[in-house]
Amino acid sequence: MDERKSAAPEAFLKPYNPPDREPGILALWEKSGYANPDVMIEKGLTAKDAEAFSIVLPPPNVTGTLHMGHAAMLAIEDILIRYHRMKGFRALWLPGTDSAAIATQSKVEGEIYKAEKKTRHDLGREELLRRIDIFTDESKATIINQTKKMGSSLDWSRYAYTMDEKRYEAVMEAFVRMYDAGLIYRGDRIVNWDPKLQTTVSDEEIEYVEQKDPFYHFQYGPFVIGTVRPETKFGDKYVVMHPDDERYKKFTHGQKIELEWINGPITATVIKDESVDMSFGSGAMTITPAHDLNDFEIAKRHGLDIERVIDDRGILLPIAGEFAGQHIKKARSAIVEKLQSKGLVVKVDEGYTHNVATNSRGGGMIEPQIKRQWWLGVDREFTIEHSELQNIPSGSKTTLKKILRSVIESKEIQIMPERFEKIYFHWVDNLRDWCLSRQLWFGHRIPAWFKGDEVKVQKNSPGEGWEQDPDTLDTWFSSGLWTFSTLGWPEKTADLETYHPTSVLETGYDILFFWVIRMIEMSVSMTGQIPFRHVYLHGLVRDGQGRKMSKSLGNIIDPLTMIDKYGADAARLSLIIGAQMGNDVKLSEDRVRGYKHFANKLWNITRFILENTQGVSMKDGFDEHNEHDDALRTERRQLFADVDKLITEFRLDLAADKLYHYVWDRFAAEIIEDSKKVFKEGSEEEKTRRQQFLLHTLQWILKGLHPFMPFVTEAIWQELPEKESDLLMVAKWPV
């Protein structure tokens, strides 16, 4: 049927069709076990004493599905790993999944409620955890399979899950050690309370949402005070103003004033404090220390009474008098009405815009409360027993904040792009103690034991009569240990010795502060080592118009659909080329389609070369030591030198772009075109020389492109009659 003189392998007679090839290639890689660096050494493909290059995969949620952000992360990390593996490094890319406590528990609770109309309290702790386990077991297969489809050469033999036995052990060990070192303490402080999920939330997880509310001005004795939250005002018996405020000169600090308030006459005390902004409103304010961080701090400074007004569910307490027992939402208007009837409402500004704290993890409004919780003190001095840091010697006294500054200032950890350093320092300087405990059931249970007033922090029960703290740890606590808990810590394993500190942490800039900071705190205080040498921050993947992808906009591009339609290679390239680190990527389907064409181009280049080199074997040295086509070879060498440099500088976008253009515009459009003439009119010697050049260069190209588009290059490699290794994945990077 085919009339062409082709004797090239059958495979190349049809266009490259990714779905026909990708599953087979995946199976080949998986069977080889080459993603495991130990296998590489066993087979003699990597030297025993080779330098290590390691990346720990930022673990996706067990219950999640793959989205474009994950796809970008996987593409970038896989490129780095494949490149270093081919370069002869002991390359380890360690996979895992995250339990994502809050998100997972509320998801499962929601489903149970929908199906059975039962809450977690109906089920009980044990049953809920059992259900969550079933759910996570089922759904983790999804994310793992999707991850594999991207071509990720992860070492699955080292797979870790934040809730598996070893990681649980590491979390317990870390908590106890940090407590013993004095870093973790228990204390009554104001927390971000989520009345909906009935748990505390860390500062980082709070999202401020703009909201319009009426702003009330009330008469408070001789003062006018403003508020958007009349329902908190019952406990307000302190009125605070700036000491320099001329308007209130005649009032003295500590002065008592009798005045009429919501539920009758009260005695108010004047407090002078410099934190008051004189230019805001009347310059006088009342405070609610139990439900506001700033008010709490003022109260602590002056030793004032702190009384709760609202309970954990948002219900007013007896202090509210006739309003007690009402939910704050409903009580607000009734309270305003009452004040109105007493003639205490001076004026109401409608449409006052302010920011309201919400729980970004699917919760509701945040209601600050005072609670006894476990905290990680960022300014607490402790003795670091073992340290490998430049500026912090073993046995010295330091604080977590000092560590956080030191490792970046000394460049032991390099943040890329560099501009994020500024943001990092700003964040570190404003860092407050981290509230570790969560009133959730799913998570690592805090290893603290109570008996009456006694508290013991240790892994196992101290004995009869001791009860374990019912709370669990913030999910980021276990995430903070990730670089070393996955390598076997607290045991002194060979993996830990070889692969820690890891080479690169690659993640989205949006979680720099959730995660990166915590990893540094944990790693340095527990192992004395930095967790990673480079932090590579990728941008967010947006739609073609630069909008965030969201369900409501209907502009989500699903990576799996893209893989099915255009192949994983095209999906990878579309996320790499044009995606400078730290900048957002605009992705449109057209772009993905464009790179599918490129895979096909490569396919046809191969076909041409194989057709024109029938029966010709690659001559060692002939290509390298031939003075005639020197310009072509110099160009090729230069290309790889450039690509090498770009990859070491983490400019994967430019490296891929360079290869792309060489292959298409130079190699295919010019060199191959020219070869047609050579094969038609050239002398035998010229032909031979050109055949050798094409055969060799094809292999260079396949190697160069392999980290970026592993499938098509491996598929072609499998069809080559002559090659140095069974799999391109482990071929040697050209030097």
Next chain:
RNA sequence: GCACCCUUAGCUCAGUUGGUUAGAGCGUUCGAUUCACAUUCGAAAGGUCGAAGGUUCGAAUCCUUCAGGGUGCACCA
């Protein structure tokens, strides 16, 4: 309010120590194609490099101010 980023062809973006005539992909228009290429090739059109000022022999690039877009953080009684 403070900070950071972006603004270059119709669209998406390169252009990293300042150095010829500012580039690519997609799109558009015209043409070629018995050729490795359904997914090919060639060519053309398309730019006051956000604005203004400054430094310099020379500025898309460095500095200042401003405008528009985006993001983070803080405040909000």
